[in-house]
Amino acid sequence: MQRRLERLDRGIKVRAEDVFALCSWREMLYLLSPRLIPILGFLVLPLVLSNYWQKVLLSVAVFALLALSWDVLAQTGMISLGQALFFGLGAYCSGILNHAFGFHPLLALPAATILGGLMSTAFLLPVLRLRGIYFSMVTLIIPLMLVRIVEATKIFGGTEGLSGITPLPSKWVELYLIVAVLLAALFGLRRLMNSDYGLVLKAIRDNDRSVTNAGINIYWFKAQALFIAGSIAALAGAFMTHVYMFVGMPVFALDYSILPIAAAVVGGPGTLAGSVLGAVILVPLSEALRGIGGLRIVFYGCFLVVFIVGLPEGIFHYIQRKYHQFERWVEVE
Amino acid sequence: MGAGTILRVNSLFKNFGGIQAITDLSFDLAQGELLGLIGPNGSGKTTAVNLITGFVKPSKGEITYRGRSIAGMAPYKIVRLGISRTFQMVKPFYQLPAYKNMIIPLYSPRAGQLAGGRFGDRDAVALDYLEDVGFERDSNVAYKSASVLPQGYLKRLELAKAMALKPDLVILDELFSGLSLAEVASIIPIIEKLRAEGKTIIMIEHRLKELFRIADRVVVLNYGRKIADGPPGLVTQTEEVRKAYLGAED
Amino acid sequence: MFLGTVVYAVFNSTVLAVMALGFNLTFGISGVANFAYGAMYILAAYLAWMFIHFLRFPYWLSVCVSISLTMAVGALMYRFVLLRVRGQPLSEVIATFGIGLAVLELFQYLGFVGYEYTLPVIIDKSLILGSIVVDVQRIVITGVAMLLIAGLWAFTHHTRTGLAFRGIAQDERTSLTFGIDSDRMGMLSVSLGCGLAALAAAVIIPLGSISPSDGYDVLMKALAVCIIGGLGSTGGVIVASFLIGFAERLTDTYVSSAWTMIVSLAAILIVLLVKPSGLFGRQKELEERI
Numbered sequence: 031m032q033r034r035l036e037r038l039d040r041g042i043k044v045r046a047e048d049v050f051a052l053c054s055w056r057e058m059l060y061l062l063s064p065r066l067i068p069i070l071g072f073l074v075l076p077l078v079l080s081n082y083w084q085k086v087l088l089s090v091a092v093f094a095l096l097a098l099s100w101d102v103l104a105q106t107g108m109i110s111l112g113q114a115l116f117f118g119l120g121a122y123c124s125g126i127l128n129h130a131f132g133f134h135p136l137l138a139l140p141a142a143t144i145l146g147g148l149m150s151t152a153f154l155l156p157v158l159r160l161r162g163i164y165f166s167m168v169t170l171i172i173p174l175m176l177v178r179i180v181e182a183t184k185i186f187g188g189t190e191g192l193s194g195i196t197p198l199p200s201k202w203v204e205l206y207l208i209v210a211v212l213l214a215a216l217f218g219l220r221r222l223m224n225s226d227y228g229l230v231l232k233a234i235r236d237n238d239r240s241v242t243n244a245g246i247n248i249y250w251f252k253a254q255a256l257f258i259a260g261s262i263a264a265l266a267g268a269f270m271t272h273v274y275m276f277v278g279m280p281v282f283a284l285d286y287s288i289l290p291i292a293a294a295v296v297g298g299p300g301t302l303a304g305s306v307l308g309a310v311i312l313v314p315l316s317e318a319l320r321g322i323g324g325l326r327i328v329f330y331g332c333f334l335v336v337f338i339v340g341l342p343e344g345i346f347h348y349i350q351r352k353y354h355q356f357e358r359w360v361e362v363e
Numbered sequence: 364m365g366a367g368t369i370l371r372v373n374s375l376f377k378n379f380g381g382i383q384a385i386t387d388l389s390f391d392l393a394q395g396e397l398l399g400l401i402g403p404n405g406s407g408k409t410t411a412v413n414l415i416t417g418f419v420k421p422s423k424g425e426i427t428y429r430g431r432s433i434a435g436m437a438p439y440k441i442v443r444l445g446i447s448r449t450f451q452m453v454k455p456f457y458q459l460p461a462y463k464n465m466i467i468p469l470y471s472p473r474a475g476q477l478a479g480g481r482f483g484d485r486d487a488v489a490l491d492y493l494e495d496v497g498f499e500r501d502s503n504v505a506y507k508s509a510s511v512l513p514q515g516y517l518k519r520l521e522l523a524k525a526m527a528l529k530p531d532l533v534i535l536d537e538l539f540s541g542l543s544l545a546e547v548a549s550i551i552p553i554i555e556k557l558r559a560e561g562k563t564i565i566m567i568e569h570r571l572k573e574l575f576r577i578a579d580r581v582v583v584l585n586y587g588r589k590i591a592d593g594p595p596g597l598v599t600q601t602e603e604v605r606k607a608y609l610g611a612e613d
Numbered sequence: 614m615f616l617g618t619v620v621y622a623v624f625n626s627t628v629l630a631v632m633a634l635g636f637n638l639t640f641g642i643s644g645v646a647n648f649a650y651g652a653m654y655i656l657a658a659y660l661a662w663m664f665i666h667f668l669r670f671p672y673w674l675s676v677c678v679s680i681s682l683t684m685a686v687g688a689l690m691y692r693f694v695l696l697r698v699r700g701q702p703l704s705e706v707i708a709t710f711g712i713g714l715a716v717l718e719l720f721q722y723l724g725f726v727g728y729e730y731t732l733p734v735i736i737d738k739s740l741i742l743g744s745i746v747v748d749v750q751r752i753v754i755t756g757v758a759m760l761l762i763a764g765l766w767a768f769t770h771h772t773r774t775g776l777a778f779r780g781i782a783q784d785e786r787t788s789l790t791f792g793i794d795s796d797r798m799g800m801l802s803v804s805l806g807c808g809l810a811a812l813a814a815a816v817i818i819p820l821g822s823i824s825p826s827d828g829y830d831v832l833m834k835a836l837a838v839c840i841i842g843g844l845g846s847t848g849g850v851i852v853a854s855f856l857i858g859f860a861e862r863l864t865d866t867y868v869s870s871a872w873t874m875i876v877s878l879a880a881i882l883i884v885l886l887v888k889p890s891g892l893f894g895r896q897k898e899l900e901e902r903i
Contacts, residue, residue: 111710156886163646164885166706167836174833175878182872226466226485233467237454239418245442245471245528288714291707325722331715338708339697 097305107235112169120146120264125277146264191278298344447530626858635809649713651832657811687807
């Protein structure tokens with residue numbers, strides 16, 4: 031007798047569908063806990079962690095934002111190999127606004143977000159018309175180029191960078207600001223990508239000819255996606271500038287490009303929540319592995335390959351599937 | 364342009380790096396006409412349509428739509444002017460249900476103001492359009508995932524997507540291909556209804572028997588050149604057309 | 614002085630050409646993105662070094678074995694990684710990039726950096742042309758470049774395998790209907806591309822030393838040359854190598870060495886803006902503009 035694996039929705043999922051969820055606490059809990067756990071987790075953790083791990087939490091949030099930004103671009107069909115570009119642009123914008131113009135951090139941050147987003151879009155606008163692979167190549171190339179330019183022309187502090195950037199008012203502001211931004215970004219983007227607008231973006235990835243044929247200017251929409259993703263990553267960069275009180279060439283480092291991709295791929299590309307999950311897994315892991323120095327990137331590389339080949343749907347998808355469905359073997363008639 | 368001429372193609376040439384796909388193509392299209400565009404495989408029919416709809420830029424020549432030159436214009440702009448087309452190879456978004464496939468055209472500025480203001484209910488409008496092309500409302504077939512729909516329904520979905528853009532000129536690229544006689548027979552009334560609404564239609568077809576019943580005029584292409592232009596009855600008598608179609612059904 | 618710059622520019626160009634040909638074969642001609650190319654180059658260099666210094670193999674044997682091993686690695690990479698993500702070009706990029714990253718950073722971590730890590734030159738002499746000193750190695754590189762170009766041209770235009778390579782780049786489905794096993798061809802092309810990278814390493818590394826971070830530079834330069842010349846066009850690779858080679862050399866002499874990399878990278882961007890299919894790219898109008 032042949033057997034096959036059958037997947038069925040769990041009873042509680044069906045019962046929690048639509049308005050029926052209001053019938054009982056169990057159903058409501060079933061729906062709410064996946065959302066509440068990360069929210070409560072991120073809100074409570076800053077209070078219970080030691081100083082060192084609080085810094086790690088900051089890192090997690092920043093890389094999670096970068097991974098979210100990557101995911102949004104990927105869902106629109108643009109694979110960015112250079113998140114460091116957006117990150118670095120935001121970092122430098124905020125640093126310069128503060129250092130040269132005396133902007134207060136809470137003013138420099140939003141300004142750098144918008145400016146960073148605009149500049150990122152401007153840099154990549156010319157390649158939007160080309161095949162996806164050219165976009166990836168250019169995102170890889172531009173940060174390298176910017177690093178050399180800064181090095182060669184010595185602008186914005188050159189190899190030494192700008193130091194003495196004003197920090198945020200207090201450690202708690204730092205922590206809760208980034209956590210709030212992360213949660214807002216996560217839920218906001220999920221809402222966006224599930225709406226009709228998000229459908230258009232995903233359609234551009236799947237079948238752009240069809241979208242063009244519907245009279246939609248795909249380049250305008252791609253530019254919008256680029257601006258959204260670029261701004262989020264720029265915000266992360268601007269934030270880090272004020273945390274480290276320094277900005278320099280290292281903001282364009284490969285680390286900031288690779289780890290977000292690894293986080294998104296491991297956590298679950300296309301799910302947004304997966305990107306955050308991936309960051310939550312990989313960043314503390316890489317901290318724990320800090321002792322081995324450069325070997326970290328080797329791990330990211332390996333993770334990337336293993337996951338993209340072996341588990342392309344990512345961990346989040348897997349968890350989601352287990353949460354909503356159960357499996358059993360049935361006999362094939 | 365002559366009165367009632369909605370589209371004029373003038374001395375159109377297209378060359379793909381050595382392959383002369385279209386040579387000196389010219390024809391006019393009057394408002395409300397149903398023009399059949401036929402020819403053996405590789406004669407340039409789809410290229411001609413790609414040129415008109417902007418997916419390919421002409422090497423030489425003019426295309427005028429309602430007095431405006433559209434040769435070389437971006438495809439999405441041409442759609443916004445009122446020209447809409449279906450593709451020979453239907454490629455819906457397979458993982459989405461049929462009615463969700465309609466969201467993309469309905470998101471387009473061309474789809475106009477939907478009921479419900481800015482955040483109009485696209486789902487409801489989608490179901491309406493689908494019903495117009497034969498997705499029976501009672502059967503819930505519109506809610507089925509595109510991956511399980513038979514070709515007949517997928518072709519109708521393509522048609523509905525084109526209709527959602529409220530076009531004046533509709534170009535149907537081999538709508539009948541892959542359909543059974545019954546399916547074709549059920550789609551023809553929908554096309555007749557479009558004509559009754561005053562739309563101008565160009566149909567690329569290989570199914571000549573069905574096409575000749577409804578077409579007002581037929582343009583025949585062979586190796587990128589126009590070899591005949593006239594009512595179906597006349598064109599089938601033309602010697603050159605018969606030679607080009609040697610072996611094809613008539 | 615100027616003549617010296619020109620001569621060195623020519624040699625720089627031949628170096629670039631030799632670097633780019635392997636990448637061109639895989640990506641331009643067969644359409645398989647191999648972003649681990651730079652890593653393969655470095656891998657081959659270190660392998661050869663290890664054979665020479667640890668196993669005391671003679672030079673020729675070390676080079677041949679390292680080329681073969683690199684080709685094997687390429688084939689394995691294809692079989693176990695690329696095959697699973699075939700057809701999704703962006704996953705190909707990420708997967709191969711991940712591999713390249715892992716390999717390069719591994720070498721960086723293991724600390725194989727320093728002047729002693731280099732490969733011997735083939736003929737350790739210099740020629741004096743007028744007032745310019747030229748080491749024979751660079752002439753060797755030029756010779757290798759010419760041989761490779763002739764060989765590749767013959768291969769892709771006159772052998773069945775070569776034509777099959779071009780087939781799967783143009784239209785994989787149609788090639789399949791011709792009985793071309795696109796998976797095997799893909800594996801061969803990645804393998805051969807890596808082999809060419811290894812060969813490039815063997816002749817170019819003697820000019821300097823092996824450094825893992827050079828792996829990224831090699832990838833960037835190969836990409837630059839292929840994009841500017843036009844993916845798939847061997848003639849384009851030659852022209853682009855010369856363009857970039859001269860641009861780099863002239864910038865280095867007359868501006869400053871910090872700007873050389875910027876010039877190549879800027880050149881890529883300009884070409885992508887103006888003529889994305891490259892200078893000699895085939896008619897890819899429909900493919901490029903999406």
